[in-house]
Amino acid sequence: MSVRKNCSACCVCRPNSLLNLINDLLDVAKIESHELVLELHALNIADIVSEVGSIMSVRAAEKNLMLNIKCAARTELNIMGDAVRLQQIITNLVSNAVKFTDEGFVNILVKAEALPGAGRQVVIDVVDSGIGMSHAQTERIFDKFIQADPSISRRFGGTGLGLAITKQLTELMGGTLAVSSREGLGSRFTVTLPVENAAHDDLPPEIEPIAAPRTDARGHILLAEDYEGNIIVAQAMLEEQGYDVIVARTGKAAVEAFRAGGFDLVLMDVQMPEMDGYEATRLIREGEASGPGGHIPIIGVTANALVGDREKCLAAGMDDYMSKPFNPAQLEHLIGKYMPALKA
Template structure:
């Protein structure tokens, strides 16, 4: 059986599928064949069109990913300046009106940043780039910390946020607690946003699973505006709200539920909803987890934030950053510290200044003219002299960007926009490691 490209008598090329079977004669010497041929030209053309469509779809997907990566970088770079300068402005002496203006700038900038993060998360889910990273964690601590942040939002609206959990709810589980927090933030945050009076109630129960783990069943019940029955399935679609009036009244991108459902499915769970107009909604979340023992869980000590910068005294820091506003922002963030600060405007200048300045830590932007941060890092790592800690301080936000930076020899990956507290903490952690290394 084979496929043959043949030519029709009118000159057209045609594809034939031929099946040929040999038949021996009675005496075994003669051989004849039965051939069955079928014109498969149309099928071949359809297959070619499907292949071209597949290639076009893949190219479109790559173009979308490249676009989102580029736009994420281009938007995050000025956002770093907006949020950073607004934070610095809030620390100055302001009158009542000026403080209101600064708070509004900062709040609006953070809302825009949340939208950028949602779009990136959805893009990663579409491309299958969201990874689920299970680890052993304390479920009770996870619940308490998540609800503590959300309770502030509820109290600001005069709402009651209640939590009920099983008395025998297991404490130590294995799973991706970061994604669990993200889903709960979306679901409970939505309930608070669409509830103007009354309360939001969160319940969690555990039931054993055949594999020896547990299935956590969550219910998020609110007394909010409710959702029309015909919209109950559509609200999980991207950029979807129950109607345009709700979008104008309450705001939001309509991405939170779409992201939450896809994350739940990636964790082998599910999200469902029931609702009644004017009476509120009930979202149910079911997620499986494995059990873990308390001995398996290591809780990293949380450094006390005292604002003391003595640990940075005498530290030599080189900042490789081509954006003028970001250089100014870092200079202002570190103004009250007793460290030596030097700037490079591109990767090539950073390589030169490493030899003359001999920094302990380099804050390295990735996308720079002349030479990018990755190439500069590779060159620095190829030298035999004592090596500085190199921290990627970049607007690139994909997991693949982090992997590329670490593979090039960087020690850490920090995404813009960065706050003053975050910058001081990351510098302090590497300053401590550097002193331990120098003292042996």
């Protein structure tokens, strides 16, 4: 019988299991002795979730998992909080979800809700299609040092403290952590946190989606994509391969970014706000025809690989197309096919 084990998020970044255990024990000791003090600053939860997604996207891609992120409007997620500890909570839950999911998806869902009076709360759900747990296992999953059976423990590792720490940190913030799961059908972990609004002037500036390409990269790729989960996965894959990636979140922004120049290849989502990928490609090709630059490869990207998609992409002026979810081997193959000088 498959059993989910309580593991630590730190195992993602620190392979030394003894160091993991020491750090987790220190966290437990600080929390239980009331020595852990939260450092409250203005933050935006969407930024933290995006960073966690970037960290975990490579591992998810290695397992061919869809890592999806859906957040409430950015203005609803400006809060006062401890960014380090909040990231620890989310990272631990997403790390567990990826670790115990062999196929399917991991979803990170964030919403803001009004409470009676003037209060608000943020609800963070981490949902996976993994091995799941029985009711008896969910009853004990937040206990310290809860492990799976020996075979699962040997396969996945971990200290058995991660979810216990996550629950304690959540409660330290005045919130709750709950789990629902069924064996073989995945799990849902829900963090509910009462929050205090942060003044907009106190928040760090939002990162601009369009920036000038770097000059020290292996190649420069324009990623035209509006869905944050796909952006995180594709950007992590391409940057790991040594490419500079500039993101445009609308078709109009993609055309404007392309006209600024400096790109070796474009990955063009066919469905985007303001202007779809087909129209954006037509405008890019019209500009190429009347300009001094050469032909830049454009690869269409679609979530639905249907009969006729390839022909529609080619008719719009694209060189090829690929389907989502993004696959590292397919990306590398297409880069090598259309930019052979950059393959090595």
